[in-house]
Amino acid sequence: MISKNRASIVLLYPHIKANYECLYVCQLPFLEDLKQYQFTPIAPTNPATRKPYIPTEQVDAA
Known part of the structure; x- marks a missing residue:
């Protein structure tokens, strides 16, 4: 929304x-x-699981 009180x-x-x-x-x-x-930067692996962030087929299908 454009304010009318300021430029x-x-x-x-x-x-x-x-x-x-x-x-x-x-x-x-x-x-x-x-x-x-x-x-x-985003780490290439998840420290909780130590697995790489590889999308699953379910994620790819979405």
């Missing part, structure tokens, strides 16, 4: 169909809104 940067882009035309509004972040997060 915002938005992108308007057209959406054109055969029976109507409209503009979509996409709010863009300011530089202060962007944050860098450092995550530790």
